[in-house]
Amino acid sequence: MTERPLDVLIVEDEVLLAAELEFLLDEVGYKAVGHAMSSGEAVAMANALHPDLALVDVHLQDGPTGVEVARTIHDKCGGVTLFMTANVKRLPDDFAGACGVIGKPYSSHGVKSALAYLAVCLRNGQAPGPPPIGLDLAPAYAEHWGLNDLPRAS
Amino acid sequence: MTDFLQSERAADLLAAEHGPDDPFAAAIRATPMAMIVTDARQADNPIIFANDAFLALTGYRRDEVIGRNCRLLQGPDSDPAAVARLRDAVAASEAIALDILNYRKDGSMFWNALYLSPVRDKASEVAFFCASLVDVSDKKQVEFELGDTRERLEAAVADRTRELSLALEQKTALLHEVDHRVKNNLQLISSLLLLQNRRVTDPAVKTSLRGMLERVSAIATVHRRLFQSDDVERFDVSAFVRDLVSDMMGSARRDDITVRLDLERVDVAAAKAAPLALVISELFSNTLRHAFPEARGGEIFVGITRADSEFRIEIADNGVGMENSAASGGFGLTIIQLLCQQLKARSETTSADPGTRVVVHLPVNGLHH
Numbered sequence: 001m002t003e004r005p006l007d008v009l010i011v012e013d014e015v016l017l018a019a020e021l022e023f024l025l026d027e028v029g030y031k032a033v034g035h036a037m038s039s040g041e042a043v044a045m046a047n048a049l050h051p052d053l054a055l056v057d058v059h060l061q062d063g064p065t066g067v068e069v070a071r072t073i074h075d076k077c078g079g080v081t082l083f084m085t086a087n088v089k090r091l092p093d094d095f096a097g098a099c100g101v102i103g104k105p106y107s108s109h110g111v112k113s114a115l116a117y118l119a120v121c122l123r124n125g126q127a128p129g130p131p132p133i134g135l136d137l138a139p140a141y142a143e144h145w146g147l148n149d150l151p152r153a154s
Numbered sequence: 155m156t157d158f159l160q161s162e163r164a165a166d167l168l169a170a171e172h173g174p175d176d177p178f179a180a181a182i183r184a185t186p187m188a189m190i191v192t193d194a195r196q197a198d199n200p201i202i203f204a205n206d207a208f209l210a211l212t213g214y215r216r217d218e219v220i221g222r223n224c225r226l227l228q229g230p231d232s233d234p235a236a237v238a239r240l241r242d243a244v245a246a247s248e249a250i251a252l253d254i255l256n257y258r259k260d261g262s263m264f265w266n267a268l269y270l271s272p273v274r275d276k277a278s279e280v281a282f283f284c285a286s287l288v289d290v291s292d293k294k295q296v297e298f299e300l301g302d303t304r305e306r307l308e309a310a311v312a313d314r315t316r317e318l319s320l321a322l323e324q325k326t327a328l329l330h331e332v333d334h335r336v337k338n339n340l341q342l343i344s345s346l347l348l349l350q351n352r353r354v355t356d357p358a359v360k361t362s363l364r365g366m367l368e369r370v371s372a373i374a375t376v377h378r379r380l381f382q383s384d385d386v387e388r389f390d391v392s393a394f395v396r397d398l399v400s401d402m403m404g405s406a407r408r409d410d411i412t413v414r415l416d417l418e419r420v421d422v423a424a425a426k427a428a429p430l431a432l433v434i435s436e437l438f439s440n441t442l443r444h445a446f447p448e449a450r451g452g453e454i455f456v457g458i459t460r461a462d463s464e465f466r467i468e469i470a471d472n473g474v475g476m477e478n479s480a481a482s483g484g485f486g487l488t489i490i491q492l493l494c495q496q497l498k499a500r501s502e503t504t505s506a507d508p509g510t511r512v513v514v515h516l517p518v519n520g521l522h523h
Contacts, residue, residue: 014338020345023352059334086337089381090330103382105340105374108348109404133400 006119007033009051011042011069012084013061021055021111028112030119039065046077052122056098058085070096080122082114088136095138102135110134121145161221164193165202168282188212188287190224194272194280198223199244202282211289213259224285227266229257240270247272247280253290265294333381340374365439365486372398372435376427389427391434391465392417392458398435399456406442410451417458420465422516429493430516433501436486437469437512445473445509452509463518470511476503 008030012018015037022032033049036042038061046054046069054073058066070081074097081098083091088103095101099121102114113132120128127145131137142148168191172179182189188208192199200221209216212227219226228237236254243250249271256266267290273282344367351363375397380386399413422430438456446452450473457468494501499516 014342014345016345016349017341020348023348059338086334086341087330103378104337105344105371105378107344107371107374107401107405109401113404133397 005029005031006052006122007031007049009033009042009045009049009054009079010035011037011054011056011060011066013037013057013059017057024108024111025115028115030115036060038062039069042069043072043077046073046079050077051079053118054079054081055084056081058083058087058090064090067092067096070098074098080118082118084111094140098138099141100131100135100137106134158217158221160196161193161200161202164196165220168203188289190219190285190287191273192224192283192285194247194282199283208287211258211264211287212256218259227256229255229261229263231255231263232257240268243270244283253294256287263291264289265291329386333377337374337377337381340370340377343370344374368402368435368439369432369489371401372431373428375401376431380424380427387424388421389424389430391420391422391430391467394427394431395434395456395458398431398438402435402438402442408442408446408451410449411442411446412451412453414453414455415457417456418460420458420460422465426497426516429496430499433490433493433497433499433514434467434469436490437514440486441469441471441473441510441512445471447474450474460518465516465518467514467516468511470506470509472506472509475505475508476510 008025010018010021010025010032012021012035018035018037022035025032030053033051034045036045040062042054042056042060045051054070056066056070056073058064060066060069064087066083066085070083073079073081081096083095083098083101084104084106085091085101086104088101091098091101099118100114102111110133114135117128117132117135121141125145127142127147130147137145137147169179174180183205185205186207188211189205190201190208191203193202196202200223201219202221204214204216204219209219212219214226225237232255236252239252240250240254249269251267251269254266254268255263257263267288268285270283270285272280273284275281347363347367347370351360351367354360354363375394376389379394379397380389395417396415399415403411403413438454441454445454452472455468455470457466457470459466459468490501493499494514497516499514501512501514503510503512505511
């Protein structure tokens with residue numbers, strides 16, 4: 001990527017997952033600007049750091065507060081959120097304003113493909129094609145990035 | 155002239171028309187069914203005739219009912235809606251049948267199946283109303299008791315349903331919680347292996363860690379797939395293979411190798427999902443790593459078909475072939491052998507000329523025929 005690397009905030013209460021995720025972000029040319037473990041930390045960091053993208057787990061140290069974090073980031077901080085959770089079925093229909101979800105357990109390759117894909121979407125405001133395996137987009141973003149005009153992959 | 159006298163006179167007129175020799179009048183006087191006639195032309199429609207059965211049913215003497223309106227039978231517990239229907243039918247000069255709670259002279263109650271119909275004169279004017287009364291208290295009692303029993307049963311069923319729904323909700327919540335933990339723990343194991351792999355430099359250890367990571371990823375993919383479908387008992391093998399191949403090819407970064415898939419939709423029991431996934435992962439990984447050494451490109455084919463009583467899973471390549479490959483009879487092969495034993499499956503490795511073909515025959519219902 002020749003563009004400025006995307007600033008990413010990691011919101012995850014498992015430090016080992018967060019540590020590995022930081023390496024992964026570095027490998028694909030993103031910049032991990034912070035790591036929050038609770039909803040309070042997440043919102044404070046989102047306000048202070050203005051990340052381009054927040055990777056948010058649903059279960060945090062203070063409970064299943066990730067959904068509210070995503071909503072606050074969407075409504076007040078102006079960043080884009082991507083859920084990374086084992087609780088895909090518990091997400092609200094509107095994804096609380098998040099652009100999509102990567103279901104746990106994810107693979108390194110799955111996360112890398114998803115991030116590369118999202119980088120294109122965010123930069124161009126247009127999806128380069130259907131999302132890679134492992135990434136599910138929120139209906140609003142799928143429409144926003146012109147995916148509803150594409151023929152659906154089976 | 156008092157109401158009573160007026161009604162007596164109307165009754166006399168009626169009797170004059172229907173003397174003792176009138177068989178219809180005689181039948182009405184003698185029938186065990188309570189019957190009355192009222193005079194529609196007099197104010198407030200008073201009773202002008204009551205037979206003996208009516209007096210026996212209600213406990214009144216004849217002179218106590220002649221000249222009175224039928225409502226003397228009503229009391230505090232008579233349903234106002236039923237009373238209103240009766241009043242409307244009389245006002246509209248229509249016949250009506252209804253059950254109404256009535257009172258005897260002594261204040262005791264009885265359920266009255268009342269039938270009321272207008273009687274018209276030659277000019278079609280309503281002259282009388284004729285009413286028959288049947289005591290249906292016994293039938294009503296049975297109805298009430300049945301209703302009571304039904305209500306109790308329904309309440310019991312509703313209670314039980316609530317308990318069961320609650321139990322199901324708790325079970326579902328528990329299942330979600332366990333599912334969540336399994337997935338998170340698999341993610342944690344993957345992260346541990348990845349983090350250590352970043353630290354070590356020894357190529358042999360790196361290879362081992364990579365192998366373990368692939369195996370954990372295969373199991374992780376199984377769990378992601380299992381709970382995605384609505385049926386947690388069945389596992390879609392073809393969908394798994396698509397995920398696995400995309401993941402492994404993505405990580406391998408071998409653009410010189412193409413993959414061809416021919417996957418029939420095949421479901422196996424959830425209990426077989428992890429061992430089968432490990433076998434497929436091991437075979438595919440083996441092919442990917444050993445069939446095409448030194449940037450030699452080619453094609454890997456993965457096919458799943460169902461034939462009679464078995465599933466046939468084929469992984470074939472057009473690479474260097476078994477005798478030329480560096481594939482070892484190592485840990486991976488041991489895993490395949492042991493898991494095939496567990497799955498009661500049979501694996502065959504043949505030369506594809508060029509390359510290698512491995513076919514796993516998996517019995518559909520756990521048995522080979």
